[in-house]
Amino acid sequence: MEAQGGWHHQTLKTGTAVFDGVDQRTASQVRWELTHNLSEFYDQGALGAQLFTACDPSARPGFNPCPVTRFLTGGLGYLADDKLDRFAGKLSASALFGFYGRHNVKAGVDVERSSYDRTKYYSGGVSLREHEDGSFGATFQDFNGYAVLPDPPPTSTAANTVRFVALGVSTVSYSRALFLQDSWSILDPLTVNFGVRWEMQDMFKAGAAGPPNLAIHDNVGPRIQVIYDFTGQGRGAVKATWGRFYENIPLDLGDRSFGGETQVVSERQHCVPASPRVGGTPATCDRIPGANADRTTYSQVNAGVVPVAPDLKGQYVDMYGGSVEYELLPDLSVGFEYQGRRLGRVIEDMSVDDGRTFFIANPAESKPFRDASGTLQDPGVATSVDPVTLRQFTTAEPRPERRYDAFTVQLRKVFSRRAGRRWLAQASYTYSILRGNYPGLFRTENGQLDPNVLSEYDLVSLLPNRDGPLPNDVPHQLKLFGSYVFDVTSRLRIQAGGAIRARSGTPVNYLGAHPVYGTGEAFILPRGSAGRTPFVTSFDVRGALEYALTPRYILRFTLDVFNVLNQRQALAVDQNYTFDNVLPIVNGQCVKRDAASAGDPSSAALTDCPDLKYLRTTDGRPVTLNRNFGRPTQYQAPLSVRFGLALTF
Numbered sequence: 001m002e003a004q005g006g007w008h009h010q011t012l013k014t015g016t017a018v019f020d021g022v023d024q025r026t027a028s029q030v031r032w033e034l035t036h037n038l039s040e041f042y043d044q045g046a047l048g049a050q051l052f053t054a055c056d057p058s059a060r061p062g063f064n065p066c067p068v069t070r071f072l073t074g075g076l077g078y079l080a081d082d083k084l085d086r087f088a089g090k091l092s093a094s095a096l097f098g099f100y101g102r103h104n105v106k107a108g109v110d111v112e113r114s115s116y117d118r119t120k121y122y123s124g125g126v127s128l129r130e131h132e133d134g135s136f137g138a139t140f141q142d143f144n145g146y147a148v149l150p151d152p153p154p155t156s157t158a159a160n161t162v163r164f165v166a167l168g169v170s171t172v173s174y175s176r177a178l179f180l181q182d183s184w185s186i187l188d189p190l191t192v193n194f195g196v197r198w199e200m201q202d203m204f205k206a207g208a209a210g211p212p213n214l215a216i217h218d219n220v221g222p223r224i225q226v227i228y229d230f231t232g233q234g235r236g237a238v239k240a241t242w243g244r245f246y247e248n249i250p251l252d253l254g255d256r257s258f259g260g261e262t263q264v265v266s267e268r269q270h271c272v273p274a275s276p277r278v279g280g281t282p283a284t285c286d287r288i289p290g291a292n293a294d295r296t297t298y299s300q301v302n303a304g305v306v307p308v309a310p311d312l313k314g315q316y317v318d319m320y321g322g323s324v325e326y327e328l329l330p331d332l333s334v335g336f337e338y339q340g341r342r343l344g345r346v347i348e349d350m351s352v353d354d355g356r357t358f359f360i361a362n363p364a365e366s367k368p369f370r371d372a373s374g375t376l377q378d379p380g381v382a383t384s385v386d387p388v389t390l391r392q393f394t395t396a397e398p399r400p401e402r403r404y405d406a407f408t409v410q411l412r413k414v415f416s417r418r419a420g421r422r423w424l425a426q427a428s429y430t431y432s433i434l435r436g437n438y439p440g441l442f443r444t445e446n447g448q449l450d451p452n453v454l455s456e457y458d459l460v461s462l463l464p465n466r467d468g469p470l471p472n473d474v475p476h477q478l479k480l481f482g483s484y485v486f487d488v489t490s491r492l493r494i495q496a497g498g499a500i501r502a503r504s505g506t507p508v509n510y511l512g513a514h515p516v517y518g519t520g521e522a523f524i525l526p527r528g529s530a531g532r533t534p535f536v537t538s539f540d541v542r543g544a545l546e547y548a549l550t551p552r553y554i555l556r557f558t559l560d561v562f563n564v565l566n567q568r569q570a571l572a573v574d575q576n577y578t579f580d581n582v583l584p585i586v587n588g589q590c591v592k593r594d595a596a597s598a599g600d601p602s603s604a605a606l607t608d609c610p611d612l613k614y615l616r617t618t619d620g621r622p623v624t625l626n627r628n629f630g631r632p633t634q635y636q637a638p639l640s641v642r643f644g645l646a647l648t649f
Helices: 046-056 251-256 602-607 610-614
Strands: 001-014 029-036 068-074 078-098 102-122 125-131 139-146 167-187 189-206 215-227 236-244 263-269 296-301 315-329 333-344 348-350 357-360 381-385 392-396 403-413 423-436 476-487 492-503 511-512 517-521 536-548 556-564 570-575 576-581 634-635 641-649
Touching: 046 602, 102 251, 189 251, 251 348, 348 556, 517 576, 602 610
Parallel strands: 029 125, 511 576
Antiparallel strands: 001 078, 029 068, 078 102, 102 167, 125 139, 139 263, 167 189, 189 215, 215 236, 236 315, 263 296, 315 333, 333 403, 348 357, 381 392, 403 423, 423 476, 476 492, 492 536, 511 517, 536 556, 556 641, 570 634
8 A cells, every 4th residue: 555645835926126216016018019219218217318328329339239129118017926736645555466477456546636826917007019000109009908898898098997907816626536557477578567547637716606617527548568578588678558648737727718817908099198118299199090089999808717618628648659679798788669649639728710709629629619608619610801802711720730750779788797897888869750730738939838728729810831840849869878987996986977969950930920919929931941950969977986984874976067068059049030910921832941050041031932022011011020030049058067965875
């Protein structure tokens, strides 16, 4: 019998910051979208004076960063105070017995309760974004303020009918699992390991009446492994495995979807005072068509609690593989291994009407259903409007795909205490392929860490060009490890070792912005069209000294040096081809796919992919290229040293 229990508690509170005499919690953050000369902000107080100085060539000879694109002024933006608690327990029983061979059976239960309390708000109650209309500060969007739009909508800001407030959400998840497994040694050279897990999960907003918002009770995951020693002497083995593994859905989904994350977006003219960093001259303003008396229009995003498809099923991945290993000489073996993974099903928040309403379902699998308002939601078909012809069209939601295949050749020399065999080594080469249209629970392109709430299925207009090499696709990997032990005396031992690693770069995309979702959302051309980041290599060394104080007490000192050659290869590059709002180029073609490795990636992009010459913004203007496209944004960690001291007994 075995019993385990645990508790994890974590808090994270965003601190207060004061800059230029302004409490950043109360100041609205402004995101300036267009190309500006920072001297335009010279009348904005001390902050503006600093920006003006930075933009004055005479202040710093040889340095003039203006004009600039996409920068922030004002407050800190999104803020949150978090508290997380997780209680987990496990009870299991094992038994050994003989029945047509030897059995090692284990059965048990896992339970877990997790809670997530979050208070979130935007500094100043609202985040402002300059509207991309071609002139400096002409109009702004009040974006991402937590509020509810009254019915009828307000007629003016002075009416104080729209209130931006902090949003407090508490969500809870209950997970349970029953498992049974057996390791069955049928004959000496043949072993079969098999088992099954039945997993269940409920997720809901704390204090809410009624059934859970999300309830999945049919996650059944079988697993099996077969091992056969074809030598009968322990010198070789053939292995084959297959298993199904389900996701334990993180509480971020409950916080984002079940907490009533309703937002009000308003568009206003530059003349309407909006924050300490935005001013204007009302006398020169023209009224926005259809706007209220204060030159502001309002619209609501989301409608409270996000509905869940009644037939929602768990997200899972199938993992399988096989290997063969043979000991050529004593302690020296060679092996070949294959690993495959296939994404079977996904849980995502979806919108089939271009962001007006959302729901949680299995894309391209869940059946149509009606939400609480009576709206028919079909997870298999989406509707949108062509921005050129203004005609409505429908398209099938793509089935999420993530396919991984890897082949590894390995040579291994294990450590032996026999005379003259005081060294160990391992060498391996892996060729792998990672393809699909779904990146996983994290989006590398825009840094979105929202498991099951990614932007993948939010907007029909952003669905094209997402199939191809996924962010972690690394075709070639080479690893070399070696170590040698010197027995100086009966009590003193010295160990020296090293490691060499080399791998391919990762795919680079041509990304553009979306009017509401922001940068890095539109795949202008198919995934990986811009090539790859450079090949990366590193060399590490390790030393250890062991001294036996007594037969039971051993003192160990270690020294690790990482990246001995201090290589600084680029690990990531800027993939934003433009910060303008654009739509994907459907069926776009590229002659070559290596712009990211060129000396001038922006110029190489136009040569490699002629279709980019015809790219336009959503309002028909020529795009402004990001001059930093293809330039490094992250490098290898520099040379570092780690010391260690341990006493074992």
